[in-house]
Structure formats: structure tokens, C-alpha cells
Amino acid sequence: MPTEPTLDFHALDLDTRQASALTRRAVAWLGALLLLVAASAVAMVLFLRSEEAREQDRRRTADAEWLDQTLRFHFRRLEGDLSVLALQARQASGPVSAPPPSGPWWRDAGLVAAHGWLPAGQADPELWPAFLREAAAREPGNAAALATMLDTTRGLQRAAYAGPLAAADGPAQQLWLAVPLFEQGRFVGDYVAAVPVDRVLAGLIPAWFLQDHRLVLDDETTPQAPVGGGARFLAPINLPGAQLGLWVEALGNQAPLAPRAFFAVALVCLAGMLLTLVALWRDIQRRQRAETRLQTQLALRTAMERSVALGLRAWDQAGHLLYANPAFGRLVGWTPQELIAHNGAPPYWPAGQGDEFEQMRSQAGDSAAPAGTEQQLQHRDGHRLDVLVHSAPLALASGEVVGWVGSALDITERRRVERLAARQQELLEASGRLVAMGEVASTLAHELNQPLGALSSFATGLLNRVREQRITFEEIVPVVERMERMAEKAGRVIQRVNAFARRQDMTRQPLALRPFVARVATGAPLPEGVTLDLQLPPGDGPTVPADALLLENALHNLVLNAGEWAPRSGRTPARVRVDLVSGDGQIGVRVADSGPGVPPEQLGTIFDAFASHKPGGMGMGLAICRSIVEAHHGRIEVERSAELQGAEFTLWLPLI
Template sequence: MTDTSTDRFDFALLQSSNERTERRNRRLLSWLLGLVLLAAASIVALVLYLQTFEREEAERQRVADGQWLERMVRFHLRRLEEDLLALAYHARERQTRQGSVTDLPAPDPLRGGTLYHQPDVLLQHGWVPWDSSAAPMAKALRADAALDPENAAALAVMQDTARGLRRPSYAGPLLDAQGQRTDRLWLSVPLFERGLFVGTYVASLSLDQALKAAVPAWFMQNHRLERVDDQVVWANDETPSPRPRDGSYYAQLELPGTQIALYVDALKTRTPWLPRLFFGVALLFLLGMLGAVLALWRDIVKRQRVERELQAQVALRQAMENAVTTGLRAWDMEGRLLYVNPSFCRLVGYSAQELVGRSAPLPYWPANQSDELELVHRELMAQGTEAQGVEVQFQHRNGYLIDVLVHEAPLRNAEGEALGWMSSVLDISERKRAERLAQQQQEQLESLGRLVVVGEVASTLAHELNQPLGALSGFANGLLNRLQGGRIGLDEMPPVVDRMAKLADKAGRIIQRVNAFARRREMTREPLELRSYLLRVLKPTQRERQVRWQWDLGRIEAWVDADPGLLEHAVRNVSSNAVEWAMRATQGSDRAPTVRVALVRSPQQQSVAEVGISVGDSGPGVSDAQREHIFSAFHSGKEGGMGMGLAICRSVIEAHHGRIEVGIDPVLGGACFILWLPLVAPVTT
């Protein structure tokens, strides 16, 4: 592991302490500590206030719940009294109409309240006229009074109270035969007509069932109710308990004729979250203050160190900017110069005061390139430069031009907002001069190369034009001899002349192709289907040569992108050589010369799919020594040959991004030349 501590610059050499700043920071820290102590005292006071507030809030909630329960139970009992009064009117009307009490039919149903319709609340109820003791409900009253003297006294008080005060009255809870207190009550609702008492409507009800029906379930889930009657306590969960502790609400039901009351205890104390939330916020604030003080202290120490390092870095960077040879400049978003370093000033010959604040056109722009540089300047301000930069020309104050390479990068602030652009300007005048010198030397080399090409062209023309011009000369001499001997008629002359014209046209095309190839003109490429193309190109050769041709072109179409003329030149050259060597090898023997033409595909593992035009013959083949120089110019294996045919073929195939190979034909045993060309997508016609 290498130690990188020695690679960093020791900024302590350029730093200096500031005692005044440290004293100011210590005073600030003292004020912050005092603020934290004040906040702590406030928290203690808030805790004391929170305890008092929670007690008062719990008491207020207890009283509110108890008062709500009182109102709710009283409301339902008052509604039951009204329901019974309505039944009393109904019973009195039927009594008046029928004249009998014992034979009264059941009362009609009415829209009663919750206690009237709740099962098991009303145990029995009915009408008792003032002058009849034979009514069923009168017998029920006498039966309960006979169970215990206390019951008799309570029922008598109920009847007297209802008749004397003209208001509903209650009796109970009653005792059973064993003297045990039950939850049964009697309710008497008197009825008066024209100021005279005519009877009462009485009902026996279960107090516990009435409380269960009147008090909502959600209230019962959060509270515990204990009934108090005659100093005996009964809980709503049927579990006896001693006298309620302090903190229970004593709810008076205020039922005339009874002393029934309820003790209400909250099972789930409602936590006052708001004060505790304030307390939690204050506590978090205190902890945050302590953390902030610690962080501030660390930040002050770190800031002092960073400030000293920053001052040292600024001094170091200022020295680096003064020593660097690359020009630096900064722009704002409106295109005004914000900064230039001394190297840039030396590059263009202007001072920083003359350049800062200027916008386009700038004084170092050449006058004849102002419009072009204006466009470049707008593009740089819009999108900057790519990795390779932009090459432009500046004009020195003394008037000479300078070739520069400009790179632009966004200039952003600490929040990442774009403020403008930062440019580096590199003087490449020497490099440009070296490139121009190299270009001149390259042009001289190309001139020498063209002289060599002229020799190749001359040799190629002699090689290619030998056959068509010889045939043309033979046809002309033969035609002239037959004309002089009178052995040809006018009707036989057009085919001969047409053949001569075709040979002349062929010679002209050869000259054009060789000339275009020598000048390296742009090839005219087009998609070619090789099967049909080879059959068309090699058909004349097959007709002229008395050789046996074998074709293995396959059934699948193979398309290439090639210049038809140049590819025809290469294919015919290779096939002509194959025919010539096949015929030369079979002279004086019964074996027929054979040429084999096939299409082969490249292996699938190659990255580029290729198709090969394979031309093999039954000749002697190519030795290993000849293979090394067979494609070299002016090298020929034939007597009298110029050695340019295969060299030109290789140049043509390589111009099509292909390659040419030579080997042994696996079928005929002679030479085999394969012209490899890249495959292209089929063309749909």
C-alpha cells in the first residue's frame, strides 16, 4: 500500500492564524450556551405546567362524561314516561268506549322510544283505573308489595306521589322474597281528566337492562358504571366492589321516589397529547440546541481550517494561473467576458482591463471572419463544445493570425445553477504548421505514387487490350482478304462488322475501367445477385472456350454491393486464367479441360458474413513458392505474361472491402481462386 500523504501539497506553509476570529467565535459560543440554559429552564417549567394541566384535563373530562351520562339516561326515561302516558290515554279511551277493564284488548303499537322497544326492559305494564282493584296490573302491584314491607311502603309512596304531585313516580329497586335487592323498578304515570284523577298507567322495568339500552356501547367500553341504591353498590359488569374511590363521578338519575345514582369510572384515561406534543417538541428543541451547539463548535473549528486552506489554495491557484501557458477565459450567460488569465492576455495581446466586460464582436476576432466567429460563439454559448473542442483563428493585436483550440465547460455555482461557461484556449499554430508541412510532403509522395500508377496503367492496358485488339485485327484482316478475293457477300458482312464493333466497344470499356481505377474515382456500387450475375458475365467466356464448365451456384440467392464493371473485370480475369491453364495442362491428352465455378459461404463464427466466388481449374495448380508472389505486380507464371492481371484483381476486391485467396481445388485438383465479398440484405423486386 502506497503512502499518498507525501503527494498532497502542504497548505500549512501558506496558512496564518487569526486570533480575532477565534475570540469572536468563543463569544458566540457563550451566547449559545446561555440560550440553551434558558431553554432548559423553560422545559422544567413546562413539565410542571403539563402535570397540572393533565390533572385538570382529566377532572374536566370525568365531569363531562358523567354529566353526559346523566342527560342521556334521563332523556330515555323521560321518553319512556311519555310513551306510557300515550298508552294511558289510549287505555282510558277504550275503557270509556267498552266500559270494562279486564276485557280490554292489547294496546295498539305506537312509535315508542328506545326503552319501550328494547327487549327485557319493560317486564310488564298496563292500565289501572282509579276505582278498580281488579285490573291485572293492580294485582301485580299487590303481589310485589306482599314480598316485603319495604316494597309495600315504596309502592304506596309511588302511588301517592303520582296522584298527589300529578307527575310520574318510581319505586324500587324492589326486594325479592329472600330479601335480596333486585334491579326491578315500578313506574307510575297518572292521568287526569278535567282536573280529576281517572287512573294510572304502571310498568315494571329492569333498571340494568334500561341502562344497557340507554348507554351506547362505545361509552361502556371506556367507562365502568356502578349503581348505588341504599348504600349498596352494583357494577355494570356484575362484580360487587366496595365504596367507589376518589375520582369517580357521582351521577344522580333524579328519579322521583328513588335515590338511585351511578358512579362513573373511566377505564381508559384520555391522554392529553397536545401538551405532551408541545413538551416533546420542546425537548427535541433542547436536544437539537445541544446538538447544534456541538455541531456549530465543530463547524467553527472546521471552517477556520477550511478558510485557511482556501486562502492557501487561492494563492496557489493564482500562482498556477499566472504560470500556466494555456489561456483561460470565463463568460456569463449573456456572452460577456468575466475573467481572463495572463496567458490569454499574452496570447491575444490585450490586457485584462480591455477584455473583461466586452461581448461579441471581440477585439481579437479577425475582421474577415467576424460573421463565422459570431456563429461559432453562439453555438458555444448554447451548448459548449464536444471532447475534441473547436478550432478557430484569433488575431493578435499586432495583426498576425493565431490558430487556437477552444474547449468550453459549464460554469456553475455551489447549487449547480449555470452561471456561464469556462473556456480553455490552446495555441496550436505550431501544430497547424507541422500539419501543413506534412500535407505537402504527402502530396509529393502521392505525386510519386501517381507516376508508379501510370506505369501500372500502361502495363494493364497492354495486358487487357491485347486480346480484344488482336481479335479485332484478325477480323479486319480476314474481312479484307475475303473482300479482295470476292468470297463474301453483302449479306455476310454485317455480322462480321457487328462483331468488330463489339470488340472495339469492349476495348473502350477496358480503357475506361482501368483509367477510373488508376485515378481512384468513386465506384458506382449497386446490389448484385451473384448467381444471375456470374451466369451473365461468364456466358461469353463459356461460349468462346472449348472447355467443360461445372457450376455449383446453389439455390439460395447471395447479394453483394459492388461495382458491376470492376467486379466483371476481376471475375473474367480469374476465369480466363483458369481456362488458359486448364487447356495448357490437357494438351496432348484425352482429358478434357475443366473449369469449376461455385459460390461458397464463410463460416458462421465470423463476425462479418461473406460469400466467395470460387473459380477452380484442372491445370497444374499453384506451387507454394508462387503463392507468395502471385498477387505482386509484374510477376507472372505465363511465358510472355506482364504479371498485372491478379494484382489488379486483388486491388479491385480490396476496394470492395473483400479479399482474394488462392489454393487447391478440392474437386479438380488444380488452382482455386476465391473472391470473398461482404453479404448485404436481399433486395425485393
């Protein structure tokens, strides 16, 4: 029968210091090995490059020497052929009709461009043969070079060269050769020949050499960069009297294959070793990070166990208590060791609450269960504790559940505070009702002040005129009708304020804002010397849903306040401006004055109830205005007027 896995909750303090020291030493050796492998790879690369450069220099030297010897060999053979031709010309006393029958110079007619006999008495360029005169006249320095060549043959009694000189048929270069003929020590003439350098290189250099190299004459027309893009070097050709240099450009890759193949194999081995070491390094790094996390988790668990106020405990699958932290022991008055060693029902579990383990397991296994369950525990001294319990399964990395973990949070003090807060809330609600009654009374006093004052004035005037018998019956009727209208208005004010105070829904009807604002603003009694400036658009303007009577009270109050504050700044003329401004889906009624404005320290309390800033004021006018505007789902703002430099109040109302 398979046994259930068990967990030892007391074997969690692992000593990882020795493992960390071994890991650090392994990392140090591994780092040194990585450096050694990298240094070996760099050394191999440098050695290969050095060997390739040395081999390339050796090849260049060998190629240059071979090229010099080959060309000099062919030119010495040409000198011999020209000596034969000179002797034949001397014996025939005229030009030779045909070249020698054999030899590489004469198999291709283009290798020798021109040749001829120059007797000793024709040193003057005017007496030279036609082909020699043409070459001398081709460029300014050609005559001097050819004359020097002829003088050298007479003076040194050996063949001499000149050039390379420009050819007659284009940019090609020709090399001139003069071979002297002496009889009994006396100079009798020169045999002169011209050979195209490019044809000589193409016809006399073996094909196997030209397959791997390109030969270019070193002159002013030679390109700065190699034509094929490869490396090139200059090979000087030692000819007496001629400055001949050839650029030898290697075609393709001439690097030796064997060293590179050996290096490639070694580099692959080193790369494999390096990848292996890198993989080992990463594995060691992961192990170090795992050890660091383990040490951190152990330190964190220890610190949490010592400092947490949340009671924790764990059971196995059979319901045996395996672990309890010190906080839970302090909560119930028992030590963790006593709780773990106790057999039977837990000593902190009150009778009549069922089985603690079954309740905890059902709560942890039910996904629809609340985040926590309120229960009661019994302290060791007998008093009850209110706790908030959470439970969760204890699972291994494979997902197998091997136990259950529960937490208990003491909420006894919280419940006591909640009960106290509930009693305080009842007292606050009672106080709020008293404040609301006072606000309603203040609102009624503020709003009824004007109609009742008007009624009192009309009644006093009518009574005085009746007593003095200075009024007729026809004059009494209009006065009484006007008093009736004022009384009806006072009644409507009482109804609206009563409904507003009880937070009842207002009767909002479509209201044309432009004539309404004009009527209320012109009907407000302004002090003497204060000018009303109405800036309203033509027509009825926008329409808003509003209770006309309440909105009239708010706007009337703002215009009266503006009229009272306008002359107090000393600026003349004292003005009150009323206009409309548009917003995002809203319309604003703006009332500005030329008074001193609202001080910055009063901006936060200007709309508070009973916060009056003028002598004799109740402090309810602006508070009522804000309440009325907010009841219309709008807002009221105050700022300094940019034009009048006084206060500027704006009633923002939503459009229909």
C-alpha cells in the first residue's frame, strides 16, 4: 500500500554556506578555463595570420624574381637575334627582308613592332630611319631618350634600352632596344627594335602564371586600386637604361589550404569546448541564483515567522496538526509545541462549532467560497476571540496535495471598533438631521426675506394712505393684487425650498436661457452708480432643463452680490456684466463685477454655509446657489475677471 508523502516542517533551516563556497571556487576555475580557451583561440588566429603573411611575402619575392629572370632571359635572346640581324644588315649594306626563321620573338608578328639598322654615321636624328624618327617626334622627351640609348651602346659597347615610350597606335607603351655592332673595335652601327610591353607580357609569360596573376605596367595610367580587388605588389625588371616596373595582382585566394583546414578543425574544437564551458557556466549561475533565492526565502520565512501577527497552522491529510507559528500560539495562549503534541480536538476550538479541520478543508476546496470565514476561538484563559480564517491546500511541485494550511487573523478589536462606529454613525445621522433642519430654516429666512419685506412695505403704505383717506377704491385694487402675487411667490418659494431640502425631484421644464437671464438681471435692484452690462446673443438663445423659480433665486442672488461688491474697489465706473459662455455640452451664465474680487485664501470656503465675508451676512446665499446649481446637475465656479478685475461667478448648466 503506497504511503502518503509527509513533510517535516522543522527541517527547513538548510546550511548552504559550504555549497556556496564550492560553487564560487568552481566558478573561479571555470572563468580561468574560459580565459585560457579564449586566449588559445586568439593565439591561433594571430599565428595563422602571421604564417599566411610570411608565406605571402615569400611567394611575392619568388614571383618577382621569377618574373625578372624570365623577362631578362627573353630580352637577352632578343638581343642575340638583333645581333644576328645587325650582322646581316652590315653584310648586305641594307635592310633585312625577313626575320630569323625561329624563336619566340618572331613566331608572333606583334611581339616586335618595328626594327631596323642604323649605321654609325647617322647619329643626327634627321638621318634616323622613318620608324625611329616617328617615335622621337611622338613626345617631347622621346628623342632625348632614344639618343641616350644610342650613345650608351657606342660608349659601353653593349645593348641598351629606352622607355617605355608611348606607341603610335594608342596608349600602349613600347620598350626600345639598340644592339651595337663593332668590327675590329670600330663602331659600325646599331640595330634598333621596338617591342610593345603589353604584347610581350601576354606572349612570353607562361599561361599557368597568367591564370593566377594579372600583370600591369607601372606608369601614369596605372589605376590606384587593384583591378580585381585582390592584393598586388611591384616587381622591378632590371634592364640597362630602362625603368620598367610591373604590378603583379593576385587573382583569387592563394592562401594555403592545409593550414586553414587545420585551423578550422582546431577552431571548431575550441568553439565546442567554449560552448560547453558557457553552458556549464550558465548552469552554475542558475544554481547560484537558486541558492540565493533559497537563502532569501529561508531568511524571509524566518523573519515572517518571528514578526508576523497572523496565526498560521498546517495539517496533514489525516487532520493531524503539523505546524503552528508563534503568532498563533500567542493568539490562543498555547505554545506551538503544546498544540502539536496535543491529541484529540484542538484545545482552542470551542465546543459546538463542529470539526475545525473539516471546515477548513471544505472552505479551501470550494472555489465559490468567500475570501475568508469569521469564526470564534477560545483563549487558554477562557474568553472568546473573533478571527477571520483563510484556508488553502498545501501542494507539492507536482500538484499533489499533501496537507492544508490555515491562517487566523484576530478581528476582535475590529469588531469592537465597528460596533462603536455604528453607534457613532447613529449619533451623526441624528446631528445631520438637526443641521438639515437648520439649513432649511436658514434657506427659508434668506429666500423669504425679499417677498415678505415687499409685502410689509406695500401693507404699511396702503394702511397709511387709507388712514389719511388719500386713496380711492380703484387705487387699492392694484396694490392688493400685487400683494397677492408676492404672497403667492413666497408660497412657491416655501414649496420649492421644502422640496429641495427634502431632496425631492424638482420639476424641470425647458427654459429659454437668454430672455430668462435678461429678465432676472434687469429686475435685480442695483445700488446707485452701478451699471449693468448685458452681453447676450440675439434671439431666445440655448434652452436648458431647469426649475425657473429656483434658478431665478440663484441668479438673482449672484447679481445682487455683484452689485454690492462692484463699487468697493474704487474703480469707476462700477460695473456688473452678465453674459453667456459655451462649454462642452454645457452653457454658462457668467456674472462678473468690478469689485476687489475674492481673496485667494477664501476660494476654498466661499461656498460653505454660514461662511459670510460681508458685514451682516448670514453666509447662506452662495451655499444656496451652489445647492441649486448642483440640483440641476451643474456646477458653479469662481475666479478673477480678466476684464473687470473683480469676482467672476459662472453657473454651468447642461443643455437639453
